[in-house]
Amino acid sequence: MTTKVLRSLQVVKKSGSLQCVVCGSRRYSTSTNAESFSTNTSSNTSSTSTNSTNTSSTSTYSRKDAELFDIVVAGGGMAGFAMACSLGQSKVLSSLRVLVLEGGPHTDASLEALSAAPHDNRVCAIAPPSVRLLDKLGVWHDICGVRTGPVKRMQVWDSESDAMIAFGDGHRALAHIVENRVTVAALRARVPSSIEVRYGARVQSFDLPPPATDGLPLLTLRDGGHIRARLLVRGASVVRGASVVRGASVEHLEVWTVCRGGNTAARGTDSLPWWQHCSSRYGQSAVVATLQLEREENESNITAWQKFLPNGPLAILPLRHGLSSLVWTTAPGHAQALLAMDARSFADAINSALWSNERAHSAPWLESLQRRGTQLARDVGHLFSSATAAQVSSRLLPPPVVGVVEDSRASFPLALNHAVHYTANRVVLVGDAAHRVHPLAGQGANLGFGDVAALTTALETSLLLGETLGSASCLYEYERIRQRENLVMLAAIDALQKLYSSTAPPLVLLRALGLAAVDAIAPIKEKIEAYVQR
Amino acid sequence: MPQNYCTVREINIKTETYQNTRHKQQSSFNDEEVRKFGALSDHWWARDGPYKPLHSLNRLRVPLVRDGLISTGATVSKDGRQPLEGVTILDVGCGGGILSEPLARLGASVTGLDASHKSIEAAQQHSSLDADLQGRLQYKCCDLDTFSQRLDQQYDAVVASEVLEHVDSIEAFIESCNACLKPSGSLFLTTINRTPLSFLGAIVAAEYLLRIVPVGTHTWDKFVPIEALKKLLEERGLQTRLQHGMLYAPVLDRWCWVADTSVNYALHAVNIADTSVNYALHAVNYAPESPMSPESPTSSLS
Numbered sequence: 001m002t003t004k005v006l007r008s009l010q011v012v013k014k015s016g017s018l019q020c021v022v023c024g025s026r027r028y029s030t031s032t033n034a035e036s037f038s039t040n041t042s043s044n045t046s047s048t049s050t051n052s053t054n055t056s057s058t059s060t061y062s063r064k065d066a067e068l069f070d071i072v073v074a075g076g077g078m079a080g081f082a083m084a085c086s087l088g089q090s091k092v093l094s095s096l097r098v099l100v101l102e103g104g105p106h107t108d109a110s111l112e113a114l115s116a117a118p119h120d121n122r123v124c125a126i127a128p129p130s131v132r133l134l135d136k137l138g139v140w141h142d143i144c145g146v147r148t149g150p151v152k153r154m155q156v157w158d159s160e161s162d163a164m165i166a167f168g169d170g171h172r173a174l175a176h177i178v179e180n181r182v183t184v185a186a187l188r189a190r191v192p193s194s195i196e197v198r199y200g201a202r203v204q205s206f207d208l209p210p211p212a213t214d215g216l217p218l219l220t221l222r223d224g225g226h227i228r229a230r231l232l233v234r235g236a237s238v239v240r241g242a243s244v245v246r247g248a249s250v251e252h253l254e255v256w257t258v259c260r261g262g263n264t265a266a267r268g269t270d271s272l273p274w275w276q277h278c279s280s281r282y283g284q285s286a287v288v289a290t291l292q293l294e295r296e297e298n299e300s301n302i303t304a305w306q307k308f309l310p311n312g313p314l315a316i317l318p319l320r321h322g323l324s325s326l327v328w329t330t331a332p333g334h335a336q337a338l339l340a341m342d343a344r345s346f347a348d349a350i351n352s353a354l355w356s357n358e359r360a361h362s363a364p365w366l367e368s369l370q371r372r373g374t375q376l377a378r379d380v381g382h383l384f385s386s387a388t389a390a391q392v393s394s395r396l397l398p399p400p401v402v403g404v405v406e407d408s409r410a411s412f413p414l415a416l417n418h419a420v421h422y423t424a425n426r427v428v429l430v431g432d433a434a435h436r437v438h439p440l441a442g443q444g445a446n447l448g449f450g451d452v453a454a455l456t457t458a459l460e461t462s463l464l465l466g467e468t469l470g471s472a473s474c475l476y477e478y479e480r481i482r483q484r485e486n487l488v489m490l491a492a493i494d495a496l497q498k499l500y501s502s503t504a505p506p507l508v509l510l511r512a513l514g515l516a517a518v519d520a521i522a523p524i525k526e527k528i529e530a531y532v533q534r
Numbered sequence: 535m536p537q538n539y540c541t542v543r544e545i546n547i548k549t550e551t552y553q554n555t556r557h558k559q560q561s562s563f564n565d566e567e568v569r570k571f572g573a574l575s576d577h578w579w580a581r582d583g584p585y586k587p588l589h590s591l592n593r594l595r596v597p598l599v600r601d602g603l604i605s606t607g608a609t610v611s612k613d614g615r616q617p618l619e620g621v622t623i624l625d626v627g628c629g630g631g632i633l634s635e636p637l638a639r640l641g642a643s644v645t646g647l648d649a650s651h652k653s654i655e656a657a658q659q660h661s662s663l664d665a666d667l668q669g670r671l672q673y674k675c676c677d678l679d680t681f682s683q684r685l686d687q688q689y690d691a692v693v694a695s696e697v698l699e700h701v702d703s704i705e706a707f708i709e710s711c712n713a714c715l716k717p718s719g720s721l722f723l724t725t726i727n728r729t730p731l732s733f734l735g736a737i738v739a740a741e742y743l744l745r746i747v748p749v750g751t752h753t754w755d756k757f758v759p760i761e762a763l764k765k766l767l768e769e770r771g772l773q774t775r776l777q778h779g780m781l782y783a784p785v786l787d788r789w790c791w792v793a794d795t796s797v798n799y800a801l802h803a804v805n806i807a808d809t810s811v812n813y814a815l816h817a818v819n820y821a822p823e824s825p826m827s828p829e830s831p832t833s834s835l836s
Binding site: 466 | 581589590592593597600613615617635636639640664666
């Protein structure tokens, strides 16, 4: 343990039990499925070095046997591969040497093979801004060629009250439900040949230069290779996006946290933590599955249903006619019970959760207040409505679930995670490495695509200003723009999650009236729709 | 060039003072000013040092030079990353090379010129850290008058950014710059206007109140009124193509383009002395368009 304390927190969850590893030394050892991190500034890897960090940092960062790349993308998930495609397509950035390191194996699954295979249980809702980015990358057409589930209507309601809200007119797609592996495969196929992609490349450690110095990040791979990068882009591994087999363990969460306590007297710099994450565990797990719905003759499956239950929201997302994806956020114990049930009981549990009118607290005074409040909201809404405005939404019931696709049930834990800083000296975080959100709003992947677009623009502007690649001002610009957007979304989603996790009557009343107001007053609803579509 | 501009009597009384200085000194080189910058040479590249506003000014002046040269056709490079390939630029009063380095990275062949040994040393030391600059960037420690008399080549562009307000004789300076310029070459100037507002902004606020620059960096008498400068340029065969004001936000450390040229302003002039076409002196509207830069100012000649 040195006086300069580097603390990293790593959370590994294996089959229900929680293990926390907190390490106080400069370089912490690798555990089985995790990556280690160090800020070793001397070639001596001993953790007892207490020298001032003013000593030359060139010995570690100028390894002669290290390959040098302009940009290294560590982690090839949706954000990582989207970043690679975006770099390859940009006129300004396409001449850079780029390397993508993906820990998962190379799969030969072509898009044609994926379209014939059964639906995967991990899906994302791709919003219109992300569709525009994917279209610009030339990937969206490929994805549509495989399969997407357009969401043309969305209904959200509460189990504790009669309040509900509906979006969409049934014609224009609000979002598209796409399987994660289809998105990743389509992005992989479009990565230009000038960009090198290495599969099965697990990073043993990252050696990052201290702030305001001129060193370059050094990556050490498990197979012993060394790579230096002028700019390191960190995304999350595609392994996390793979489908999880029923009953198997949950994923492990990586929290890439570093606190640097420097020798502040000698360096005269502040000792703010380099990388802290704001994180909270929700105490919930998400159960995913692919459901077979009753096929209705004249109606296509274009509606997304979300019901807020006391334990968490239950969402049914359309995939194709008669098939939908389930994302049920609930308590971990209930999640395990759901996984253990047989298919019939599972389908019955979903139907009863969706169709039941039971309330945790019901009081006549509460219900009459709600009715009056809803009526008031409708009256106010009429003030804003015109002849062409949509009528007050009518409440529909979702089609019954008739079966579950075999081997599609799985669960994973949920957490909120947000890096306090997205950038450091020559390193930048995109996608899930920077933020993880609750799935109740389906925005996780969209925020990642937004990061990719913003980082590409920031790099282009920076290079055209003649700055060096990975200059601090360029990365700071990216961080400023993205945090402004992401924090708003994160705060809103977290607030919604907390608001709907309670059954206390005052909160139920508040949220019922709020939901009714947003549904009835057209300008507010239009603003929300416009924000999502921007 | 038709001589239908104002005579000396009609020029504003403030500029008359500045016009008379040319009779006192014939050189554009001022020993005192050079020593002032030499003393701070360690701090050229310090992130939060006294030259921080010059670093953030790159956000405006690099697109100014880049897009100005693209629009005048000085470069025909199709390279997305190096739009100034094949262009030669002289950066007068380059200091630590804050502007020279980005221009060299964009593909230009840049010669940085400064009269201060210490500044040139700092510039050379910093540029040696970046392998991309080798062969594209060279520095010379020399004053402009001597340099212009011993030229071995003329340049596509001469850039004098934040220099004019430190020289004694603007006329000698412009003459020397013009001598270094190829026919149809571009001259880029950024400096401070001499107005009551600039006294309040650039001296009182910047030096005493907000401490953005050290006290004594600027002298109000040496500020350059924009109209007088444009007339001087016209006399030398340099037609002003673009002028625009610039504004600094101290807390955010950001510069932005503004229409008002009362304090800081930028100017792009083109050497047209060799052409036989008779150019009118009044405004030619010219909007530099660059698909690559959202930051290009639209020009307006008043």
